[in-house]
Amino acid sequence: MSIIIALIVFSLIIIIHELGHFLLAKMNGITVLEFSLGMGPRILSHQKEGGTRYSLKLLPFGGSCMMLGEDGEDNGEEGSFQSKSVGARISVVAAGPVFNFILAFVLSIFIVGAIGYDPAVVLGVTEGYPAEEAGLQEGDLITRMNGKHIRLYRQFYNYIYFHSGETITFEYERDGETYTAVITPVLTGNGYKFGISGSTNYRYKTGPIQTLYYSAYEVWYWIDTTLQSLNLLIHGGVSLNDMSGPVGVVSTISETYEESKSDGIYYVWLNMLNIAILLTANLGVMNLLPIPALDGGRLVFLIIEAVRRKRISPELEGRVHLAGLMLLMVLMVVIMFNDVLKIVN
DSSP states (O other): OHHHHHHHHHHHHHHHHHHHHHHHHHHTTOOEEEEEEEEEEEEEEEEOTTSOEEEEEEEEEEEEEEETTSSSOOOOOTTOGGGSOHHHHHHHHHHHHHHHHHHHHHHHHHHHHHHOBOOOBOOEEOTTSHHHHHTOOTTOEEEEETTEEOOSHHHHHHHHHHTTTOOEEEEEEETTEEEEEEEOOEEETTEEEOSEEOOTTOOBOOOHHHHHHHHHHHHHHHHHHHHHHHHHHHTTSSOGGGOOOHHHHHHHHHHHHHHHGGGOHHHHHHHHHHHHHHHHHHHHHHHHSSOTTSHHHHHHHHHHHHHHTSOOOHHHHHHHHHHHHHHHHHHHHHHHHHHHHHHHO
8 A cells, every 4th residue: 555655745746846747838839749747668658649648657756758859950840849949948958856846835824724834942951951941941932043033933943954064153033032053963872962852743833824824834844954965965965765765765665654644544645645745846956956967957958048038959959868868877786776775674
């Protein structure tokens, strides 16, 4: 059952991403040759004469929206991707990641509407630790850390993780008043500690307008977390062994399902929604990175074309994207191999 749920989550995210490309292509008069879910040989396929082929493929990872003339020369053929304005092409390429963020927002509305958001409320202060010495008390609401807005407890937790050992200037509210405290953590056997405790399970439900606000902020939280994780990877804070591919994600979904099902279908549903929000926001960010073969890499070429008012050589662009695709495939194999090893071990 958990495998089926994982495939449903993956399929939803991929379909929405490719649907963004598909709808904007249609709106701009671009011929879509094939809209597919999965990779490899076709299992099911349907096509009306002269229309788009809709396919389900063997490998349940990935998908595609193949457009006429997407990677070739503009031969003047009606409906060709390359025959459209640079603005139209930018909108088509950017639509995939944008639709991922829209999906994350819609799913977040269900989460925040059902159980609320997790405010950065101090639920406890450990005696003898820096937070107590600085004057923080139970019930204080942390609003900023080194000038960064904090609206969720998860942000508070992540900021400490990504800035381990650093002195932090806290701004917090108590009885409607704002206070400031500069706190340096102490090193313990379990890492650097401020002596502040809270919980993501402490939730606050709001009205409809605030639900929309915190749903949008939920999406931003995952975007920001993904970017900070990438920064940590670049600077050596984490390694490839800490990354997960499709196999690792399926394993995580399976574990979450097994742990949640004893609490009932409602909590299984909420946990799956949380994972889907994480994955779709992550996919949106990763696809916008300026890496050849990804949407972000294609956008770089299109933006350069818009600035210089002249297209870069299609042959050069094709070679760059092909090289990027080969490197991405190698990276995927390495990550998948690590995922399998972690499961076996």
